[in-house]
Amino acid sequence: MAPTPLARKTLLAIQPLKRRHCAECRGGPLTLLVVEDSEPRCLDCADLGHLVFLPRGDTALTRRAREGSGLSAVVVRLNRRQGRYERQGVLVEEAALARAEEQCLADAEARARRRERDAARRAMEDVRFTAAFAEEVRRLFPGCPDERALAIAEHASVRGSGRVGRSAAGRALSAVAVTVAVVAAVRHTETPYDRLLMSGVPRGEARRRIAPAVEAVLRAWQGPERRNDLAV
Numbered sequence: 032m033a034p035t036p037l038a039r040k041t042l043l044a045i046q047p048l049k050r051r052h053c054a055e056c057r058g059g060p061l062t063l064l065v066v067e068d069s070e071p072r073c074l075d076c077a078d079l080g081h082l083v084f085l086p087r088g089d090t091a092l093t094r095r096a097r098e099g100s101g102l103s104a105v106v107v108r109l110n111r112r113q114g115r116y117e118r119q120g121v122l123v124e125e126a127a128l129a130r131a132e133e134q135c136l137a138d139a140e141a142r143a144r145r146r147e148r149d150a151a152r153r154a155m156e157d158v159r160f161t162a163a164f165a166e167e168v169r170r171l172f173p174g175c176p177d178e179r180a181l182a183i184a185e186h187a188s189v190r191g192s193g194r195v196g197r198s199a200a201g202r203a204l205s206a207v208a209v210t211v212a213v214v215a216a217v218r219h220t221e222t223p224y225d226r227l228l229m230s231g232v233p234r235g236e237a238r239r240r241i242a243p244a245v246e247a248v249l250r251a252w253q254g255p256e257r258r259n260d261l262a263v
């Protein structure tokens with residue numbers, strides 16, 4: 032009966048933010064350390080000194096190098112602002128990294144073509160979504176010029192921007208999210224809001240000053256049949 036394979040444990044190596052020395056050999060300051068028994072140890076004392084560092088960034092290379100390495104560790108560093116450790120790369124055996132690099136070179140063309148297909152698919156999805164967003168702007172604000180509706184949609188729906196069009200509500204084309212995008216566009220392009228901010232006027236006060244102008248544009252774009260009270 033074949034022996035049951037052991038579960039693969041994730042070992043961690045830390046990039047310290049402060050000067051630390053090895054509790055075992057007293058070497059340092061350490062660029063990488065492993066915590067054992069609540070004390071820092073250098074890679075050599077932790078029996079990881081023969082591994083090489085592979086920075087994060089190439090997912091395929093990292094996956095293959097870790098899979099081919101009998102011993103490996105994930106390298107992390109504390110992000111004080113976020114209050115969590117973030118992955119910086121991995122430590123792997125040099126031979127495993129070399130094999131992984133050869134494998135990635137062998138299928139680089141195929142992976143490049145796949146990335147191109149994925150990029151084209153995402154671009155087509157973005158075009159369709161922007162068109163749908165612009166159509167919803169025109170439905171809610173029939174007086175909004177077509178070119179403005181499209182410009183608002185393009186700005187709000189940029190992938191990875193974090194803008195309202197990429198929120199869950201925005202992707203669902205909720206009336207609230209679309210209206211928020213329109214209000215923001217009017218605020219920045221139809222009023223002196225940006226100049227007020229640049230002159231040192233607090234944001235709340237600047238919004239109060241330009242609120243009548245924003246509301247006037249929105250009501251004109253809504254038309255008499257769709258006028259509702261809007262928070263501007």
